[in-house]
Amino acid sequence: MNQSPKVSVIIPAYNAAAFVGETLGSVFAQTFTDYEVIVINDGSPDTEAFERAIAPYRERINYIKQENRGASAARNAGLNAARGELVAFLDADDTWLTNYLQEQIDFMHEHQPDLICGDAIVFSDSRTDDQSYMDVLMNGADHFGEVTFEGLISGSQSLITSAVVARRQKVIEAGSFDENLRNAQDFDLWIRMALRGARMGYQRKVLARYRYREGSLSGDAVNRVNRELRVYRKILAQYDLTASQRTQVERAIRRLDRELNLVLGKEHLNRSEFDQALECFRKARRAQPSWKLRVTCALLSVAPNVLTTLNSSLNAWRKRAGGILRNTP
Numbered sequence: 001m002n003q004s005p006k007v008s009v010i011i012p013a014y015n016a017a018a019f020v021g022e023t024l025g026s027v028f029a030q031t032f033t034d035y036e037v038i039v040i041n042d043g044s045p046d047t048e049a050f051e052r053a054i055a056p057y058r059e060r061i062n063y064i065k066q067e068n069r070g071a072s073a074a075r076n077a078g079l080n081a082a083r084g085e086l087v088a089f090l091d092a093d094d095t096w097l098t099n100y101l102q103e104q105i106d107f108m109h110e111h112q113p114d115l116i117c118g119d120a121i122v123f124s125d126s127r128t129d130d131q132s133y134m135d136v137l138m139n140g141a142d143h144f145g146e147v148t149f150e151g152l153i154s155g156s157q158s159l160i161t162s163a164v165v166a167r168r169q170k171v172i173e174a175g176s177f178d179e180n181l182r183n184a185q186d187f188d189l190w191i192r193m194a195l196r197g198a199r200m201g202y203q204r205k206v207l208a209r210y211r212y213r214e215g216s217l218s219g220d221a222v223n224r225v226n227r228e229l230r231v232y233r234k235i236l237a238q239y240d241l242t243a244s245q246r247t248q249v250e251r252a253i254r255r256l257d258r259e260l261n262l263v264l265g266k267e268h269l270n271r272s273e274f275d276q277a278l279e280c281f282r283k284a285r286r287a288q289p290s291w292k293l294r295v296t297c298a299l300l301s302v303a304p305n306v307l308t309t310l311n312s313s314l315n316a317w318r319k320r321a322g323g324i325l326r327n328t329p
Contacts, residue, residue, distance in 0.1 A: 007035040007086045007101060008168065010078030012071050014042045016092035017049035019211070023092050024057045032101035035088070037061040038078045043068030072177035072185040079168065079176055087168045089186075093211045094120070094162035100207040104165040107203050114198040115166040115190075117147070117159045120208035133160050133210050134202075147200035152190055153232075153248045155255075159200075161186045163208045170198050181234075183227040191235055225260040232256065258287035274304040 009027055013020055020039075027037055039061050044050055047065075054061065064077055079087065086108065088101065100118070107116050120133045151157030164186075174192040177185045193200065235241070236249045265280030278300040285293040 003083075005034055005036040005084045006105070007032075007088050007165070008078070008082030008084035009035055009037045009088045009090060010075055010082065011037065011039045011090050011092050012042055012074030012078065013039060013050065013092035014044045014068070014071070014074075015046055016044070017046040017053050019093035020050060021053045021056075023090065023095055024054060024061070026095035026097075026100075027090065028057065028060065029098045030096065030101045031099055032105055035101060036083060038081050039063050039092075040074040040077050041065045042070065042074040070179065070182045070185075072179040072181055075177050075185075076179065079171065082168055085168060086165055087171060088165045089161050091162045091211075095209045096162075097207050097209070100163075101165075103203070103205055103207055108165065111201065112199070113201045114170040115147075115159075115164060115193065115200040117200075117202050118163040118205055118207035119202075120160050120163050120210040121206055122210050122212050124212040132206050133158075133163075134204070145201060147190070147194070147202065149191065149194040149245060150248060152187070152194060153235075153245075153252050155252065159186070159190055160208070160210055162210060166193075170196075174198065178234075181231065183223075184231045187228070188231050188234065191231075192239070195239060195241075221263045222260065225256050225263065229253065229256050229260070254287045258284045261287070269300075272304075274300055277304075 011020075011023065011027075016023075024037070024039075027035075037057075037060065039054060041047060041050060041064065043066060054063070062081055064081060066074070066077060075089065086105070088104070090096065104116055104118060107113075122131060122133050147157050147159065152159075170193060171189070174189060174196050176189070178188050179185075181188055190200065232249055232253050236246065236253070241249065261280040261284035265277045265284060268274075268277035268280060278297060281293055281297050281300065285297060
């Protein structure tokens with residue numbers, strides 16, 4: 001292991017025994033070789049299987065074991081052990097293409113950002129490797145050039161943690177990862193770095209593979225929005241914001257409140273819980289008025305069964321249309 005590697009690769013792991021071998025294999029296949037690898041076992045219940053999976057790499061990694069404290073604490077442990085000028089974050093179920101580090105380092109040298117994020121292919125057991133994170137999860141939003149506070153807060157910009165390389169000192173100066181946050185701690189860190197004036201940017205090259213673990217779509221949506229709301233409210237309450245920035249955060253909170261109530265309202269409607277659905281849709285309408293929500297609330301008030309029938313028919317049509325589109329040459 002180099003005494004002063006250029007890059008410290010930080011890999012937090014929890015319940016990742018099935019994936020970490022592939023992840024480490026992608027790291028040690030890099031064309032750029034001036035790096036160290038720090039793997040943090042965050043009190044994982046699959047430790048026995050995990051250690052069997054990393055056994056072929058044990059002599060080449062700095063392996064840290066700690067009691068379960070969450071991804072923030074695991075990444076901070078990696079930061080504390082890191083010796084590189086740059087840090088590259090990689091989740092234990094994601095992978096890099098062989099040119100990942102070289103392309104990221106070259107970009108850092110040419111443009112001198114404090115943080116750079118590449119693109120990644122999104123994959124899962126049921127998803128083919130044909131679309132990238134920026135195309136799918138960012139919904140075609142602006143993913144070129146500079147990353148800003150405004151872009152992050154509005155949701156028009158998003159960073160993939162497993163495709164981020166950053167200057168270690170800039171991460172530390174921003175306060176590292178908040179260990180009180182069990183989720184969305186990476187977003188919180190990017191916001192703090194932006195507020196401190198860090199230069200952050202994208203490069204459009206696909207350099208990684210991002211694993212999407214599928215679950216209940218409605219449950220995922222509710223949990224995701226609640227996690228984001230907690231961070232946005234922390235930003236509003238604790239950070240030194242300008243009047244304009246405060247307005248942007250408040251607008252984002254209203255947007256997320258509306259999104260949460262729409263998801264919950266649809267769940268109640270699917271279960272024929274009409275009173276609860278009506279309350280959720282009214283809250284969503286108060287956050288952002290629309291004629292669709294006005295009609296929905298009116299139907300729920302006078303003819304909820306009609307709305308249920310329309311909703312079921314629409315869902316069935318979408319399912320049929322989706323199958324037709326998927327099978328069209």
